[in-house]
Amino acid sequence: MLPTYAAVDWGTTSFRAWAIDGNGNVLNETRARDGLTTAAERGFETVLEQHLSELGLGPDAPAVLCGMVGSRAGWVEAAYLETPLELGDLGARAIKVPGIARPVFILPGLAQRAAWEPDVMRGEETQLLGVVAEGYRTGLVCMPGTHSKWVSLSDGVIEAFSTFMTGELFQLLRSQSILKQAVDGEGAVAATPAFLDGVRRAFEAPALATNFLFSIRAGWLLHGAAPTDQAARLSGLLLGLELAGAAERHGDLHGAALLASGPIADLYVAAFEAIGMGAFRRLDADSCVRHGLAQAAISLFSKES
């Protein structure tokens, strides 16, 4: 029997929590910008207790946490597990936060230690546990973001994964580089023709990536290309480069699952179509992390009735 508990996804810049009852019903939900930086100032326990109280959870309700909260810069370090990882084992490998009254567990991250392709994730492994719980146990998963992940799953096991700095490079180039004047610095990018052209070009000739980037400035200087188009082109170029890299590392991308929510999901769908990737499947990132936390909670909090 499972008690009512808190499921928490706690990252560098955001905090999301759900109150879930013993039958798996979501009772309540909260989102805040209380990421690691804020929490490190105000105290992790203080921030957590405030949100759990808002969710109507009593002081005995256990909590399961994932994300950067388990990093060295977080609350309590939950050391990296290693590839290959049987996702069903994730809950049992959680770390209990010491010295506090409430039972709070933090899920570990995942490392790929191979000397020539070292890589890390923290939070995505819990989403992947949710993906497996939703029945997608074998195949490639694309998880877009500041640091996009591509993950090879085989029968519920993470075999290998690779991170691409797509989102961070987009923000850096958009706001800090010589391209700044040439691109629109605000707002979401849309899947315009300039975006799709960027995707195709970088996917077909990834070696020319940094030349294509400079052509954003040149196109603005010489042809007066519109900054909104050039921002879309920048996004498309970086996304096409990521797709070329994913294909190089993981093989055929056909049939991959896309784990994303909101506008970024639409951009990736458009990019997949632009390079002729067929039969991909969409999964919702929000529901996957909640399902993953719920799976871990079952391992951690179930008591024989």
Added chain:
Amino acid sequence: MLPTYAAVDWGTTSFRAWAIDGNGNVLNETRARDGLTTAAERGFETVLEQHLSELGLGPDAPAVLCGMVGSRAGWVEAAYLETPLELGDLGARAIKVPGIARPVFILPGLAQRAAWEPDVMRGEETQLLGVVAEGYRTGLVCMPGTHSKWVSLSDGVIEAFSTFMTGELFQLLRSQSILKQAVDGEGAVAATPAFLDGVRRAFEAPALATNFLFSIRAGWLLHGAAPTDQAARLSGLLLGLELAGAAERHGDLHGAALLASGPIADLYVAAFEAIGMGAFRRLDADSCVRHGLAQAAISLFSKES
């Protein structure tokens, strides 16, 4: 007959000038950090007159200028010429600065307007005029920098060129990205094994560029890789990506000329050797820009005796 004149290379962050007599002898030289930003505040004429006076040049000595001083953000805009460009024509296409007593001419930059590979240079075309004057009239020229240029020369004509954002990306990633902690943020990079490994990996698998970048962080987190090694790896990865792009755009790199001075020249030589580029030729960037300005001065200032 050529009078004594000033040859000036005036960029965004630097000012270099030489006093040269009618026989081509360098009489005097100055370097300052009076780039465009400083000059826009103090006045271009004021800055120029101060330096020419320090060089011992009288008020009648003409001056020939190249670099960003001729851009829209510079003193007087010298509109871009277009590829293909016969370099011998460069001097005759200079713009005279109006409204001042001294005869001052600014050399134009060069644009490649092709819709799918727009590109620009300003200053490098004058160095290339020097390259041609030194007898290298046909072949590929590599000009490393914040925005590295690769140029295809054919019998003294610039046929095509491509810019790679190598140096700027290195600075951005080193100082502003999540890699910041993992790399040493100061000083020049050396051609260490980590640098050479980075060059080879990115050259062989350019699609994985942004994955290799993230592995710099992962290697630091997981294996405690030394920040000086990781800075060298970062530099090597970006340089290897540039070499892959240059090969994609310009074909075989064998026999290219390297136009660079100082530590960056040594890094490129090591990178060329790492990918098995044979028989390349080194040219000195400083002497090429001076020779290019001197060639332009002959077109501009020679009088029949």
